[in-house]
Every structure is written in C-alpha cells, then in structure tokens.
Amino acid sequence: MTLRAQSFATDGTAQDAARALIDGARRAFGPDGPRLLFVFASTTQPLGALAGALREGLPKTTILSASTAGEFTERGDRKSGVAALALHCDDDEFVCSGGIATGLSSDPDVAVARALEGQPLAVEGYPHQTAVLLLDPLAGHAEEAALLLATRLGEHARIAGGAAGDDLAMKLTHVGYNGVVSSDAAVVALVHSKHPIGIGVKHGHRSFTEPFTITSASGSLVRSIEGKPAWPFWRELVRDEAERAGYDVDVLDPSKLGALLLQFEGALDVGSELKVRAPLALEGDAIRFACEIPEGARLRITQSSAEAQVASALEAARLAKGQLGGAKVAGAVVFDCICRNLILGAQFDAAVKGISTALDGAPIAGFETYGEIALVEGDLSGFHNTTSVVLAFGAADG
Numbered sequence: 001m002t003l004r005a006q007s008f009a010t011d012g013t014a015q016d017a018a019r020a021l022i023d024g025a026r027r028a029f030g031p032d033g034p035r036l037l038f039v040f041a042s043t044t045q046p047l048g049a050l051a052g053a054l055r056e057g058l059p060k061t062t063i064l065s066a067s068t069a070g071e072f073t074e075r076g077d078r079k080s081g082v083a084a085l086a087l088h089c090d091d092d093e094f095v096c097s098g099g100i101a102t103g104l105s106s107d108p109d110v111a112v113a114r115a116l117e118g119q120p121l122a123v124e125g126y127p128h129q130t131a132v133l134l135l136d137p138l139a140g141h142a143e144e145a146a147l148l149l150a151t152r153l154g155e156h157a158r159i160a161g162g163a164a165g166d167d168l169a170m171k172l173t174h175v176g177y178n179g180v181v182s183s184d185a186a187v188v189a190l191v192h193s194k195h196p197i198g199i200g201v202k203h204g205h206r207s208f209t210e211p212f213t214i215t216s217a218s219g220s221l222v223r224s225i226e227g228k229p230a231w232p233f234w235r236e237l238v239r240d241e242a243e244r245a246g247y248d249v250d251v252l253d254p255s256k257l258g259a260l261l262l263q264f265e266g267a268l269d270v271g272s273e274l275k276v277r278a279p280l281a282l283e284g285d286a287i288r289f290a291c292e293i294p295e296g297a298r299l300r301i302t303q304s305s306a307e308a309q310v311a312s313a314l315e316a317a318r319l320a321k322g323q324l325g326g327a328k329v330a331g332a333v334v335f336d337c338i339c340r341n342l343i344l345g346a347q348f349d350a351a352v353k354g355i356s357t358a359l360d361g362a363p364i365a366g367f368e369t370y371g372e373i374a375l376v377e378g379d380l381s382g383f384h385n386t387t388s389v390v391l392a393f394g395a396a397d398g
Helices: 016-030 046-055 108-116 142-153 230-244 254-263 305-323 338-344 347-358
Strands: 003-010 038-041 062-067 071-072 076-078 082-089 093-103 126-136 159-163 175-177 181-182 185-193 197-201 212-218 220-226 266-270 273-279 278-281 285-291 300-302 329-337 362-367 371-373 381-384 386-395
Touching: 003 016, 003 062, 003 278, 016 038, 016 046, 016 082, 038 046, 038 305, 038 362, 046 062, 046 175, 046 181, 062 093, 062 126, 062 185, 062 266, 071 082, 071 347, 076 347, 082 362, 093 108, 093 175, 093 181, 093 329, 108 142, 126 142, 126 197, 126 220, 142 159, 142 329, 142 371, 159 362, 159 386, 175 185, 185 329, 197 305, 220 278, 220 338, 230 254, 230 300, 254 278, 254 338, 273 300, 273 381, 300 362, 305 329, 305 338, 305 347, 305 381, 305 386, 329 347, 338 347, 338 362, 347 362, 371 386
Parallel strands: 003 329, 038 062, 126 159, 329 362
Antiparallel strands: 003 082, 038 082, 062 175, 071 076, 071 362, 093 185, 126 185, 159 371, 175 181, 197 386, 212 220, 212 300, 220 285, 266 273, 266 300, 278 285, 329 386, 371 381
C-alpha cells in the first residue's frame, strides 16, 4: 500500500477556505490533488460556495462534503471553520465512486437508490467495499436510509457516515458530492480497496431502567410512554439519579434542561448492545428526540460520564485500527455527535487528540454531527446518537 493522508483546518470566507484547501492539497499531493477529499464546514462557510470552488480547483478529486455543528482535526476542536481529510495513493490501492440525490423526506428508498445509481457494487481486484453515507437529518428517515442502503449493498455491507449539522440552528443542513450541494438529500460513496478499511463504533452509556414502551409518537416527538405523558414519566425514572447529579427535576432551571436531557438519554435494545437516542427538548409534556422514535419502540434510560465518553471514543478508534490487518493507520475520518461535545465541554478537545493517538498519531478530520451512521457485520448498526464512529484507512507499513 502507498496510501497517504493529510488533514487541513482553515477558516475565513468560503472562497478563502477553498483556496487554502486547494493550495494545501496541491502542495501535499501534486497539481491534481488527492484522490479523495472529505470536507466538513460550518455554516460560516456556506457549503455550496465552498464545495463549488473546491470542485473547480480540484476537478480530478472525489469530494464528499457536509455542513456541521463543529469540526476538528487531530490538532483539536474548532468552530466556524472547515476541517478536511485528503487521501491519496500513487498506485491503485482504492477506487471511489459516488452520487447525490434529493427527496429524502418524501421517499428515502428512491433517494438512496438514485444516489447509488450507476456505481459498481463490485470491482475486480478490489475485494473490500466500504460505503460512506452523508445525509440531511432534518429531512427525517435517517435510520431508514442507512438500513435501505445496507439492503442494497448486501449482507456484508459496511457503512460509515454522519448526519450534517448547521451550528445547532436546527433549520437547514446540507450534504455534497463533487460540488453538487443540497438539503433534503443523501450522498452515497463506495470505496473499493485492495486492503481493509476499518470502522469502529462505540458509545459510553449504561442503562439504569427497565425497558418501557412508547405509546404515542410522530416523527421525533414522543407524546406518551406506557400511556402516560412522556416528560412526567421520564422525569420520575431519572429523579433519583438526577438528584445525585445535582438537578432538581421539579423546579428545573431552563438553562440546565439541555444538560439534564443529554446526561440521561434514551436507548433502544439491539441484541446485547444499546443504540442511543438523544432527547433534545421538551414541548409541553412531550419530548423531542434527535431522530424518529416509532410507536411501540422499547427504550431504556441511560447515563454517562465525561470519562466514559472519552473512553468510548478511544475504543472506537482501537476497533477501527484493529480491522486494518496489521497495517499502520494512514488517516481517519471521525463522525462524532454534537451531544458528546456538549457533554464533554472542554474535555472534547482532549478526546479528539486521544483518538489520533490511538490511531498511531495519524491525521484525522471530522465533524460534530446530528447523528452518526455505522453498520459493521456483527456490530452496532444503523443510525446512532451520542456515539463515535471512526473510519480508518491503512498506510503502507504494518
């Protein structure tokens, strides 16, 4: 293998950021730039303008992009900027294809099919296939889109990706492929490689309640649990743990509500694992979650600490590295929930740097998402909240 990677972090206007990325990529990889470029941008650098300029400057590079709620490299966390990871090989270590399709909100199956249309599901001489899925979470159907893609790819599907952000405005998010950028859209890219690509997924939560049933919900809004108003039911389950953590759930300071909800999140049972579902806000006695919660779903309530969140991120990195067949890590893309950033606060920066350390000190780039996507055979699968997903690429030497 001769795969090389380099991360970039920049800011300024979209045009300034694009020029800095183009110049840096050309210096690192030659006039044609890298084979593959992941670009994650704050709303300060509108993704349409940024991705369009990058496509014009790097026409031979496959460019996957998303708007963010925060972005980072191995040098640490940042806001109101752009983070990118460039991957290049002088030989034919990997080949990449991609597509983008709109209409995710109205028909996720058609959107996924159109984004995948024309891409080869197998390439001779490249036994390893890894899919990247980027999507607009405000269109809904994020879990469904991930599972629909897995179905189309077959039983050995391996998928990593994330849901775009908009700096916590929760109004409009964008994803892009080769300079084409849209909301209400999904991007699907297939990387066919001669050597394995690692996907690690982990969260730092433990449950402390028995499962309960969602009895009334629409989309991401849960109105009742076990036939009772959702928030009063939830409040009683978390009362003792919340009081030990210093919260008065009966006279709750509105400024502390978000922190309380993120400390005590929901989770679905998935075999022996939990799939986290983050509550974001109260609407009367209803609870608004970060993704759809269907009626009949069985949830538990979980708790996590900053220490457990850091440990889970490092474990996701180790899991991804362990799938590289002994190769040293060249670089990695990290999809990390904005909820984890809010839980960790100042410790998030150390967690990001720790991920790089766990990956042989390799360059990384990632963004704070509105949800993470990971599907690995025999592991947690689908759409996640408050979870770290690490996509690691192997270098030349083991």
